[in-house]
Amino acid sequence: MSHTISVSLVQQRFTVGAIRENSQRVIDIAQAASTDLVLFPEMTLTGYPPEDLVVRPDLLDAVELGLQQICLANLDKTLVVGHPWFDQGELYNAASVIQNGQVTGRYYKQALPNYGVFDELRYFTPGSEPLVIEIHGQKLAILICEDVWQGYPVADAKAAGADWALVLNASPYEMGKREQRQQLLQNLAQHLRLGFVYVNQMQGQDELVFDGSSMIVTPDGDIALQAPAFETGVYQATLRKQTSGWTVEHQYAAAANLSVEAEVYQALVVATRDYIQQNGFPGAVLGLSGGIDSALTLAIAADAIGVENVQALMLPFRYTSGMSVEDATEQARLMGIEFDVVSIEPMYDSFMQQLSPIFAGRKADTTEENLQARLRGVLLMALSNKTGRILLTTGNKSENAVGYCTLYGDMCGGFAVIKDVPKTLVYRLAAYRNTLSPIIPQRVIDRPPSAELAPGQTDQDNLPPYDDLDAMIEAYVEHDKSLPEIVAMGYAEATVRRVLNLIDLNEYKRRQSAVGPKITPRNFSKDRRNPITSALRKQR
Structure with a gap:
């Protein structure tokens, strides 16, 4: 049993409605990644937020074809990809786990935000079950964005045996949001002894702008990797389990702490x-x-x-x-x-x-x-x-x-x-x-x-x-x-x-x-x- 997992955090743009192109980008990025696991943002295939496009039958048909397109690539690694999914008469904000050309697991977002700029209860049904996958014998939970802000899905993931949570996000920027996310994940990590691999998209979408700022937080609550804000990239790291705990190895310098003015200007x-x-x-x-x-x-x-x-x-x-x-x-x-x-x-x-x-x-x-x-x-x-x-x-x-x-x-x-x-x-x-x-x-x-x-x-x-x-x-x-x-x-x-x-x-x-x-x-x-x-x- 290996005690290491290599992971790629895909901090990229995925254009709303461009499902065929987004699906091909998933394939291209995953093929180029030399890691066991490639983690994409929330709603990768449709882009976020798709708003009322998400209830169109032709869009949901295109999502299904996009997933088939990714599966047919038969990549030799694990992909976690966000998308909407229609299941037994209900629409979910979902993440699919794709391994060896097959969808081997699917998670439905449990905590649906319905405040501020978010209207997810207008479209989606909340999920009710955690999903924990294994890679090299290590247990990893799948979570989506608001799940970590509400907390109970995180506790359920830990209770299901997870050592790490893979968090797919489309978390919009506002002043102070980056620090709020960091503090939230550090507190959860220290309280639950659960690590977080947190990936966020980076793009402007109408009135929203997404800053990226993806990160890895160890079960001890340390920020081991912090991707830059307002830059695209694919950030690779290795999670290594040792007798003293988990370490995270990567080659990136710490992202600069931007002033409020620099951050807003870039946004x-x-x-x-x-x-x-x-x-x-x-x-x-x-x-x-x-x-x-x-x-x-x-x-x-x-x-x-x-x-x-x-x-x-x-x-x-x-x-x-x-x-x-x-x-x-x-x-x-x-x-x-x-x-x-x-x-x-x-x-x-x-x-x-x-x-x-x-x-x-x-x-x-x-x-x-x-x-x-x-x-x-x-x-x-x-x-x-x-x-x-x-x-x-x-x-x-x-x-x-x-x-x-x-x-x-x-x-x-x-x-x-x-x-x-x-x-x-x-x-x-x-x-x-x-x-x-x-x-x-x-x-x-x-x-x-x-x-x-x-x-x-x-x-x-x-x-x-x-x-x-x-x-x-x-x-x-x-x-x-x-x-x-x-x-x-x-x-x-x-x-x-x-x-x-x-x-x-x-x-x-x-x-x-x-x-x-x-x-x-x-x-x-x-x-x-x-x-x-x-x-x-x-x-x-």
Whole structure:
């Protein structure tokens, strides 16, 4: 009996819906691996999350053909592959064990998440039994993602005699999630004396981004292997049983501990690149205003798909400062981006001439400001339409929260890169990106933010300071704190009431915003599903 098991952790992209291609990639990766065991992520064959595609009969038929395709390769090693499976009238989130051209075991995920971005009870039936396999006489349990967060499937696996758990994951990124996973597995390992081989996919999928960060945790609770975040790879290691316990041998240096800024920036780059490339866009366009939001969005886009595939337009008006034009022009020069300046003033004057009879007797207000934003949206969408490149929106989470954005204006676009990034974090990300190479003019970071839709305008004319605003948004949106609880944090009641009312009132705007990557614990999409029509704010 051998006391060693060699294992490959497959931290890769598996495109949603590309079942034939994903199945072939499983074969190719497994053939290239020189290990006893090859462990793939959750729902490998369909990609994750497949959402309502998973209930389509043709998709489930394709999954069955994909498994047959893998079995026909008759590989001389053990594969553990995630996929949906229909069994006796029920649909399961499953993992198949494939050995010598046959499926020798199948595990059904027991703990189905139904919170935040997850809707697994909408589709799947929970499993009820552990699965323990043997390789070289060593017992290994199969688990899937949420099973380790709920705990009882892990305890059942240990009770069934397992020394190690093989955990297939499609665990989305959010700030702090990597550390949460590490702590969870270390605690479980120490409590149960059970080791974990934990593999996670690495890719962007619509609003979700998966960071990888696969790992091996020994039964003593030590992190023996930590794969890098936001990098694809196949990581090989040997589990060796000795009289003193289990050791893990591999050739990789410890993954770097990233700062919050580095981690979030990489997440946004991966999400942007994968959304653009997997949806077949030849590039991206955006409006570069000379402000920090568009400056950061441009940097992320260029890092994601290359400067040669990004085009920026500066669309000044009479209220646009010379400083903004200079800063936008300088950033485009520093980055080598295709860049044009087109004034919206002639179009604005033409529109106002047509509207003046209709507006007669009415005072100027935000209508005229929003018209500027909408004219910019028209021009940017025209460029997107003409080139086939996707238009990226540049609004941040703070603005989206309180509606400090214009429907069919600066909200125009197909992907909202920093949609879930609070304004205070936008500044930190811009400063971080400049530590890699100084491509954002320092004046953009230092100057007060302004939409420049009126003379001398700054954001703080209409909003609390962003340090305060972001703290209130986080308390209300991410932690469900009430008005009195937020006031108790040290803010004026009138200010808090106004901010909370703005958040509730602008649900209708957020419903019409482009999809964008989630990086906070609760975003304004699947995480938070509030009604548009609600009298809650009137009850305060």
